[in-house]
Amino acid sequence: MDVLFAKFANYDATMQDIAIVLPAMSMKEVFIVRIVTVSRKVLRYVIVAVIMATVMTVGLWATDHDMTTSAHAATLPAQDRYSLRDVETNQKVAALTFDISWGTVMPPKVLAILKTDHVPATIFVSGPWAKQHPDIVKAYAQAGIEVESHGWAHVNYSGLSNQGIVDNLMKTDQVIQQITGQKPSFVRPPNGDFNSRSILAARSVGYTTVTWGTDSLDWMNPGVATIIRRVTTRIHPGDIILMHASDTCKQTDIALPTILQSLREKGYKLVTLKQLLTYGKPIYRG
Numbered sequence: 001m002d003v004l005f006a007k008f009a010n011y012d013a014t015m016q017d018i019a020i021v022l023p024a025m026s027m028k029e030v031f032i033v034r035i036v037t038v039s040r041k042v043l044r045y046v047i048v049a050v051i052m053a054t055v056m057t058v059g060l061w062a063t064d065h066d067m068t069t070s071a072h073a074a075t076l077p078a079q080d081r082y083s084l085r086d087v088e089t090n091q092k093v094a095a096l097t098f099d100i101s102w103g104t105v106m107p108p109k110v111l112a113i114l115k116t117d118h119v120p121a122t123i124f125v126s127g128p129w130a131k132q133h134p135d136i137v138k139a140y141a142q143a144g145i146e147v148e149s150h151g152w153a154h155v156n157y158s159g160l161s162n163q164g165i166v167d168n169l170m171k172t173d174q175v176i177q178q179i180t181g182q183k184p185s186f187v188r189p190p191n192g193d194f195n196s197r198s199i200l201a202a203r204s205v206g207y208t209t210v211t212w213g214t215d216s217l218d219w220m221n222p223g224v225a226t227i228i229r230r231v232t233t234r235i236h237p238g239d240i241i242l243m244h245a246s247d248t249c250k251q252t253d254i255a256l257p258t259i260l261q262s263l264r265e266k267g268y269k270l271v272t273l274k275q276l277l278t279y280g281k282p283i284y285r286g
Contacts, residue, residue: 082284086213087238089280094239101126103247110245122273124188127152127172141180146272148186156193165201212242218252227255232262
């Protein structure tokens with residue numbers, strides 16, 4: 001159907017005529033249909049109203065969806081909602097852990113201190129860094145240090161799809177296994193970010209999500225005294241202590257010897273993460 005729009009001089013400026021040409025047998029009959037239209041100003045108001053109504057509808061749906069998701073998450077057991085933070089025990093035992101994702105200066109310094117003091121520990125390494133520096137990772141493993149995963153890309157897991165989380169973990173998994181011959185069991189998500197979905201996605205490929213009970217804040221380079229004070233005053237039985245051995249952390253190696261000495265004086269025994277879980281029930285909390 002051919003449509004021809006025609007406006008005539010004697011019509012109102014806001015009126016339109018539509019000439020509809022219809023084929024019929026061997027001839028064409030023309031029907032002029034006068035359609036009353038609204039002014040452009042009114043039309044703009046209508047369009048804005050439709051857009052606002054659409055936005056409100058989508059917003060209400062998203063809110064309802066989020067509330068439904070949150071309500072569902074609240075019904076899950078703690079280990080499906082939260083990360084492993086510490087272990088329930090009365091014994092003075094704790095796991096000293098280090099994240100490593102950058103550099104070649106600080107990692108050997110921290111390893112040398114741990115070896116000198118014969119301290120078991122756990123490191124969480126990023127895939128790209130481990131792939132670039134397999135000799136450093138291997139040196140830690142040969143010293144009895146437990147090597148676990150810090151994922152591949154340094155991004156928040158709550159923003160990834162389930163498959164994205166799995167891919168992120170398995171790329172690093174392959175690298176660590178090639179270097180150490182051991183499959184990692186724990187992942188510390190970048191920025192400590194997680195939600196129930198990321199925890200379940202990680203578990204689907206054999207990983208327990210771990211964060212920490214005590215944060216040294218050494219990644220902020222707040223001063224040696226601050227790092228020492230935070231660890232030695234906040235430590236508790238079954239604790240998981242977060243420190244870093246990347247080059248961006250300039251004060252870790254200076255604070256570490258004093259921390260180790262202070263914890264010994266307090267009667268604490270430092271163990272690997274896997275060893276810590278043999279001392280009591282794991283505590284999963286937000």
